[in-house]
Amino acid sequence: MSTVVAGGAAHMGLETLYREHSGWLHGWLRQRMNNAADAADLAQDTFIRVLLARSAGMLNEPRHYLATIARGLVIDLYRRRSLESAYLQALAQQPEHYAPSAETRAAVLETLMAIDRMLDGLGERTRAIFLAVQLDGLSYEKAATRLGVSVSTVRKHLARGLMHCLLIDDA
Incomplete structure (x- = not known):
């Protein structure tokens, strides 16, 4: 019984959050993007993220929270x-x-986005080394020369990149 009440309270929290802040969020996004349609889509996506996070009922600074989510969505869109x-x-x-x-173009774009998300968590040097070896097919020595690092640095960062990708894939 308490689960239903808690779920209902969370629903009411989201409804209140949406009612009180959706107009502000839409305007905030429209001002930054100069595109009303994209702003409307991202505002709705922001509230979907809040719904999935189930945290609408316990926000101290709702506009800051919404803006943080929306900024991430804007970055993802671009x-x-x-x-x-x-x-x-x-x-x-x-x-x-x-x-x-x-269909193939859509599948390739989806795959590219997945790879981009996977590589997003890597540091700049690790990402550059990982791409040089894995995508460009460079040997460790050639990657080291191109990037101005030692071969041992290439090995270390490549191992870090591979581990990161394996952990993301496992999740």
């Missing part, structure tokens, strides 16, 4: 668009008969 743009530019350089289907 990152996704940047990846998509780079992918579409690369496709445009390919002969037409090599063009993938719409």
Whole structure:
């Protein structure tokens, strides 16, 4: 019985949070993005994140909390668009008969976003080393030369990157 009451209280907290702050959040996003449609989508996505976190009822600074979530969503949106743009530019350089289907393009973009999220948790040097060895196919020695580090640094950071990816994949 207490679970239903707690769930109902959380629902009421989210409803109140939405009613009191959704207009402010939408305006805050619209001002930063200069795009009302993107702002509306991100405002709704922000409240979905709050709903999934189930923390609406216990917020001391709701606008700060909402703005923090929304900032992360804005960054994700721009990152996704940047990846998509780079992918579409690369496709445009390919002969037409090599063009993938719409389904394949969507799957590739989804995979690129997953890889980007996976690499996002790596430090800049670790990410550069990981990509040089794994994506560019450089040997440890060539990666070390390109990045101006020692071979042992390449080994250490590559191991760190691989471990990070394995832990993310496991989760």
